[in-house]
Every structure is written in structure tokens, then in C-alpha cells.
Amino acid sequence: MSKVITLKERPSGKPEEKNFEFKTEDKPEIGEGEILLESKYISVDPYLRGRMRDEDSYIPPFKIDEPLASMVVAEVIESKSNDFEKGDHVSGMLDWKEIQKHTGEGLNKITNKDVPLSAYLGILGLTGLTAYLALETIGKLKEGETLLVSGAAGAVGSVVGQIGKIKGCRVVGIAGTDEKIDHIKSKFGFDAGINYKTTENIKEDIAKACPDGVDVYFDNVGGDILDAAMQNINDFARIINCGAISIYNKEEVPKGMRLEGIMVKKRALMQGFIVRDHADQFQDAIKQLGSWLADDKLKFDETKREGFDNVPKAFIEIFEGKNTGKMLVKV
């Protein structure tokens, strides 16, 4: 028998344990070309809350009474595929099941054994891939440039800053507590930090922290912080729109500074980024990130819970701010 977690009802507001249901199913039989997977680590992420809503987005919503899914690290426990052997580990978008069968299509086979398996859900998973691929495809950092990052202490922001340092840039982070500012400087090597909650003038504080102006702004938040960053950009700056937390869940689109005048004057480039569009580059990106990780050039925070039964609870805890960095469950 294998346990499965399904969506019992769509959450209204903050998710609760009653929104989830545990079921059991028989261990599946695999056919020719298929593999049987046992979940080892399950990722829980804020974006899953969006998929629990019944609305059209860039990924289809979860269905009621069907299994939930997220990034999972699993072990191959049986194989009738030429591509996988018993004992292989894979990462990929998988159902919240203890055991499941799969064709192997779209799964990443884990070959680098120098890094912990759980890293494949964080720094070698979607958060690390987001940081790396957005910088590669849009940011195009050059040595000596200045990189500004909002949400700097978050799972994505902290990797963005570290890649900036690897590329030889000045890196400035924006976060919401003095503890986070200390943390990004001491653990992740940021050159400077700005606490947006205590600053008197964020535009001026960015100018002070970025004396040569901002060449790349990695925006995880949107809103007033974006406006302040835009007033400090250099000619040919690149702005990565990776998140807009500050304007999500608002009934009406809020108003802000008109940016088109700056866009023309600075010949700036602004581009929205969603990592799933870049699946064809995942393998190479994981290789690069894994090599930096093995060389100790990248550090990460993770908060680990234990036991398959605690997956819904761990997911809910994200919204209570109980995690530092990536939240995941060791099955």
C-alpha cells in the first residue's frame, strides 16, 4: 500500500490541514519502459497555493480529490526502462505519493553525488534554477557591474546574490529585517543590504549602496521598491520581473510611477521570467549550480520536516514564516 495526499477542498485564505485528505492505494504494477519511484524528499512552495485556486494561470489548477504535486526527489525501486536502474535517484514534478509509477519523461537523473539529495529541491531545484536561468537569459551580468536584488534573503534572492559575487559583481540586497540583512552579508557574501521597512528614503539608500548605479535589478517583489530601483538604473540596465508579491492578491491593479520615460532614456530592458519556460536548459543549469555547490561557492538555507504525514503541515508553516530558506519534507 502507498499513501497519497489529495486536495479535499480549495483553501479560502491561509491553507488549513482540513483542505487536504490522505488516501491509500495499491502499489502500482509497472509496464514495459516504466519505473517505480519511492519519494525521498518533497518540496513545499508558496506558488502551490496559486495552483489550489480554480483559475487559469501558466500552470493548470489542482483538481479536487486528485493528488497534489510538487518537486520531489525519489529513488527508482523497480525499473523496466532502459534509461533508469534500480537505485538511481531522480528529481522532478511528481505527485504527493509515497510510491508512484512513471515513464521517466521530464525527470532529471541525479548523477552528482557530491551534494546532498535535498539540494535538488532548492538550490538545484526550481529556486536555484530560477536564480541562475533568469540571470543567464535576461540579466547577462558582466564583471564589475552592480546587481541589486529584492527579496534578498529568500530562497531565490540568496542564490541570485551569490551568483552575482561569483560573476565578479557588486551585490546589494533588499530585505525586511536587520537580521536578514546581517545574514545575507555574513552567510551569502552580499556587499551591502537595505532594510526596506526601516529606511527613510529607499531611493537614496539604493543610490548610496550602489555608487556606480544599478546595472541589473532582480525584482522579486514589485511595487515601490521597483520604482526606487528604476530611479537608480544605468544606461542599458536589465530588470528581471521574477515576482510581484506586493501587487498579488489585490482586487485592483495598484498605481505606481510611470516607467516608460526611464525605459526610453536608459534604453533599459525589463522582462518577466517564469522558470518552467526554460525546461530545456535545466540539465546544464543543474550541472553548473552543482559544480559551484560542490566547490562550496554556493551556500543555502533549508528547513526540513520529517515524515510523509507532515507534508500538508509543512506547507501551511510557510505561510506562518516558520522556515528559513527552502522548506521541504524528508519522507
Next chain:
Amino acid sequence: MSKVITLKERPSGKPEEKNFEFKTEDKPEIGEGEILLESKYISVDPYLRGRMRDEDSYIPPFKIDEPLASMVVAEVIESKSNDFEKGDHVSGMLDWKEIQKHTGEGLNKITNKDVPLSAYLGILGLTGLTAYLALETIGKLKEGETLLVSGAAGAVGSVVGQIGKIKGCRVVGIAGTDEKIDHIKSKFGFDAGINYKTTENIKEDIAKACPDGVDVYFDNVGGDILDAAMQNINDFARIINCGAISIYNKEEVPKGMRLEGIMVKKRALMQGFIVRDHADQFQDAIKQLGSWLADDKLKFDETKREGFDNVPKAFIEIFEGKNTGKMLVKV
């Protein structure tokens, strides 16, 4: 002797004839490697008003008592250069002088005799180059896509629309009078037009005119029209910020819809464009535009004044709306 037009004083508000002064100077002697040029057509453009202000911008301001300059078509009347012969025609950024010497550096030698010389100041000059190179470098139009253009009846917008048709796109233009809408459809082949001054809901009118959504928005105006366009963009849309007339000359930056949520959701790309950054592509671009022009695939409007003495007056007339399309002076 050769006449020269200098900036006597910086205009306040609309330029006036008293802001300009005519001087005379001796016909210059040319040295080894130099050429002597006689102006044939002189371009007058709205952006020159900006250079008359004493403020830092992407090009340095004109100096008091020094010659003004713009795009000029000139004939080589003497040559001590290996690159030019007497009788050659060139276009380039030249002083407002009847006769001037030059090293030839940065000038475009006119080789295509199948098009009128004056075209090198309009459709084969900065306006045509702006339309073509912004579409090439940012728009990247694909056959079957929908192209929306604001300022559609203007010198840039009308070329943008025609290139869209050459590339096999549906082309929709936004302009400010019904006459202009008729004109862009009948003369330039736009599929549809929207009068932004008489529309009751521009967002809905764009949706109706672009039933498959907007893939590329060429923005010459900024402001509310940009917001309306953004609410109609497709995934992976490209937005070219080519002008923001609606917010220039305002004391404070106006507020508008926050666009970062749409940018992320649609993975849109928005980029500011100034044609001078792309001088290395001018030769190839002029070749392509000239070939379309010779094949009658591109049409253009121009308003021609006669006589070197009328250059300041022609410039002032732009701000009185007396031109249709490109305004220039035949010397």
C-alpha cells in the same frame, strides 16, 4: 561664402525665428583625406527642440552661437579622400551650413539611385531606421503575429506598420483623428485603426481590433495607451518603448497602472530604444529599406520647404502641425 545657422538663444516654450541667427563664413579649404560638402536637403525634427535645452541627455545640447545640426543629404563638391569622389552624395549628421568640410567618418554614401535623395532624411533616415531597427532588435516579428502601433500616422509609426505588413502580420494603428485612421489604412495598408480621442474604451477597442491578442506593441506615446495595450498582450509579447510623449515635459512623473504583474504573468519583454545606439547597423538597414522602397513596398509622406533661409521656419512649423509626415528643406 557660405551661410551658417547658429543657435542665438535657447527657446523658452515653442521655438521662434529670433532664437536663430544667420552668419556667413568663407568657403573652407580641405586638407588631405577631407571632402567638401554642399547641403542639398536638411531634415528638421521635433527631437532637435530637446537639444536646444541646456540639459544632459543621450546627446549633448547645442551650444549658443554655434551651428545647429541635423541629418542632411549633401553632395561632394571637392574630394581629397580616397573614399569619395566629386559628385557622390552622402547622408549624415551635419551642420546647418550651405558648404562644410568633413573627414567622411560616420557618413553614409548614397549608392541606391532608385529612390529620391530626400528619402534619406525620412524613410531611409533616422525615422525609417528607428522603425526598422527597433522591430529587428526588439520586436522580432513572426508571420501571423499581431502588431499594435501608437502614433501610427507619424513618420516612425507609418513605417512600423508597413514593415509589419511586409512581415505578414496583422497590423493595428492608434492615432488621434479619423482622417489619420483613414490614411494609415488606405495609404499604408494597416488592417485596422483606433482613434484614441473618440474611443469610449480603448482597452476594449484594442481587444476587438486584435482578436488574437497583441504580440508586439510599438509604443511611441506611453501613458494610458500603453496601459490599455498591456492589458491585451499575449504570452512572450514584446513592447518597444520608443517614445513617451504623454509624459515628457511634465514636472512630476505621472502615475499609471503597475505593469510588473502583467510582465511576470505574460513573460513579456519591454525595452527602451534609441536609434543612435545602433549606428553599426545603419548601412545594412538602409540597404533593406531602400530595396523595399524601390520595390514600392514602402510608402511615405513628406512635406518639403524650399531654400536654406527657410530652415528655422520649417523647424518651427513642425510644432504648429503644418507637416504631414517628414518635414524637410530642399536647399
